Amino acid sequence: MFQNKQQQMYQCMTVFVVFTAVCVAGCSLKKNEILELRLPLRLFAEENKGLCAERDFKVVHGGFTDGPVRCLRHIPGTRCLVTNDGLSAELQLWGLGGDDSNVIRRTGSIEGSRSVLECGSRIAVRDSSRPQVLHGAQSSGVQLTELSSGQMLYKLDTDAADPLSSLQFVSDSVFLASCCNGNIYVADTRTSAAPQLYPPPACSGESVFWWTDASSGPDLSGCKVIRLSSSGQAMVSDLRSLEGAVSQAHLDIQACHHGLDVVRVSWAPVLDNCIALSGKFITVHIYDTSVWTTELQEAQLLFEHRGHVVSLQSEDAVPVFITSHVWHPDRPRTLLSAASDGSVHVWDWVDQSGTR
Numbered sequence: 248m249f250q251n252k253q254q255q256m257y258q259c260m261t262v263f264v265v266f267t268a269v270c271v272a273g274c275s276l277k278k279n280e281i282l283e284l285r286l287p288l289r290l291f292a293e294e295n296k297g298l299c300a301e302r303d304f305k306v307v308h309g310g311f312t313d314g315p316v317r318c319l320r321h322i323p324g325t326r327c328l329v330t331n332d333g334l335s336a337e338l339q340l341w342g343l344g345g346d347d348s349n350v351i352r353r354t355g356s357i358e359g360s361r362s363v364l365e366c367g368s369r370i371a372v373r374d375s376s377r378p379q380v381l382h383g384a385q386s387s388g389v390q391l392t393e394l395s396s397g398q399m400l401y402k403l404d405t406d407a408a409d410p411l412s413s414l415q416f417v418s419d420s421v422f423l424a425s426c427c428n429g430n431i432y433v434a435d436t437r438t439s440a441a442p443q444l445y446p447p448p449a450c451s452g453e454s455v456f457w458w459t460d461a462s463s464g465p466d467l468s469g470c471k472v473i474r475l476s477s478s479g480q481a482m483v484s485d486l487r488s489l490e491g492a493v494s495q496a497h498l499d500i501q502a503c504h505h506g507l508d509v510v511r512v513s514w515a516p517v518l519d520n521c522i523a524l525s526g527k528f529i530t531v532h533i534y535d536t537s538v539w540t541t542e543l544q545e546a547q548l549l550f551e552h553r554g555h556v557v558s559l560q561s562e563d564a565v566p567v568f569i570t571s572h573v574w575h576p577d578r579p580r581t582l583l584s585a586a587s588d589g590s591v592h593v594w595d596w597v598d599q600s601g602t603r
Contacts, residue, residue: 272316283308310351323374333367360388371414401436425459445489462514494539496546518579525569550596
């Protein structure tokens with residue numbers, strides 16, 4: 248485990264496509280840092296890791312933003328970031344600098360839907376010769392915008408104004424617009440046809456919010472979708488049949504006041520069937536969904552990262568919790584996590600169950 252310690256709460260993280268850097272940004276209501284951090288060199292040492300003393304992140308580029316950053320994405324193939332403050336539908340564009348400058352500067356903005364919700368806009372990006380960003384605060388306001396011209400290339404065809412929990416591309420043209428009420432819209436940017444709407448499967452217990460993530464893969468046939476309710480019920484569905492659940496389990500998300508940005512669930516990008524879960528608690532949980540069945544049961548933890556508990560340095564008795572986590576896109580068992588006390592960790596986990 249490696250860590251970086253700052254005095255600011257980091258809400259957002261994204262790992263660059265070069266796999267060696269991470270960007271973090273603060274989410275307090277006042278002025279915040281936005282940083283590009285180089286991952287510790289020891290993480291990439293193939294042999295004699297003990298001889299590599301460098302265990303800390305290194306600040307490569309940095310800057311400041313006048314407001315919070317609630318959502319942050321890197322534009323593939325560029326040195327650009329796009330962010331949202333969680334207070335409006337406007338997106339902020341940032342240049343990460345280069346060899347001649349170590350400053351991250353704001354370079355522009357993109358207008359979103361005029362409807363402003365407390366959750367702000369969700370953002371999704373894809374690899375394209377013409378950089379584009381998919382964004383929206385609610386289902387009726389989702390649009391695809393070209394960065395260079397600001398032109399709207401696509402708009403989700405729906406009258407429903409459901410607040411969004413996430414936006415995610417599952418192929419070059421197909422994306423999911425997941426709503427906090429559990430509805431999922433599946434849309435294709437190549438066509439003007441109305442999107443397909445899939446309500447959530449039946450859920451035991453009262454659910455106020457739903458969080459969603461889709462697994463990555465070479466084609467849509469292997470894509471799986473997980474929906475997690477605020478009552479703790481997790482359901483895995485095949486993307487081609489989102490009406491029902493192929494497996495389910497009850498997860499320990501620890502009773503607390505849940506909001507759209509409190510809980511995060513994510514599929515491992517290069518490790519089949521594994522998900523990571525974090526929320527308003529101080530550990531990150533890893534689960535193996537391959538052992539789940541169609542019958543609802545308590546999920547067994549595969550691994551629990553308690554590094555933030557060990558490094559906890561809160562002096563004012565303010566509860567500390569995980570604000571964000573992300574899987575490394577290339578290393579199967581490597582994750583990064585940030586906590587409200589300003590700590591950022593990169594860590595590997597080991598499956599000790601003996602079932603793999």
